[in-house]
Amino acid sequence: DVQLQASGGGLAQAGGSLRLSCAASGFPSGRTLDDYAIGWFRQAPGKAREGVSCIKGSDAKTYYSDSVKGRFTISSDNVEGTVYLQMNSLKPEDTAVYYCAADGPYGGCAAFRRKGHDYDYYGQGTQVTVSS
Numbered sequence: 001d002v003q004l005q006a007s008g009g010g011l012a013q014a015g016g017s018l019r020l021s022c023a024a025s026g027f028p029s030g031r032t033l034d035d036y037a038i039g040w041f042r043q044a045p046g047k048a049r050e051g052v053s054c055i056k057g058s059d060a061k062t063y064y065s066d067s068v069k070g071r072f073t074i075s076s077d078n079v080e081g082t083v084y085l086q087m088n089s090l091k092p093e094d095t096a097v098y099y100c101a102a103d104g105p106y107g108g109c110a111a112f113r114r115k116g117h118d119y120d121y122y123g124q125g126t127q128v129t130v131s132s
Helices: 109-113
Strands: 003-008 010-013 018-025 037-043 050-056 061-064 072-077 082-087 096-103 121-131
Touching: 003 096, 003 121, 018 037, 018 096, 018 121, 037 072, 037 082, 037 109, 050 072, 050 082, 050 109, 061 072, 061 109
Parallel strands: 010 121
Antiparallel strands: 003 018, 018 082, 037 050, 037 096, 050 061, 072 082, 096 121
16 A cells, blocks of 8 residues: 655744655555655644645646645655655744645546545644744
């Protein structure tokens, strides 16, 4: 089974930057990172879960929620099997637990727009706290 290992996060001041990493492993034979729609959703206390960003290399597709567009950049390294989320110009409202998640080869980044979507694979959460 595909496994996702999230890292990064931490504490930043408003206007600062952080980078999250999601290392993927356990791909079936013949499959690579590029075949999967992989990205991040976040969950803040008292708020609905929000799909933040996604990338699927084989489709050359990326997705960003309106709340992070222009500030966050997602990228992937197919050789390393890792997806990165560079978060710049952080705001206090970005404070949340960020989860790496992925859908299998027949999925796409559109899933990250859908509230309550049940992803095929989940990584553990990592806390991002932005102070004002």
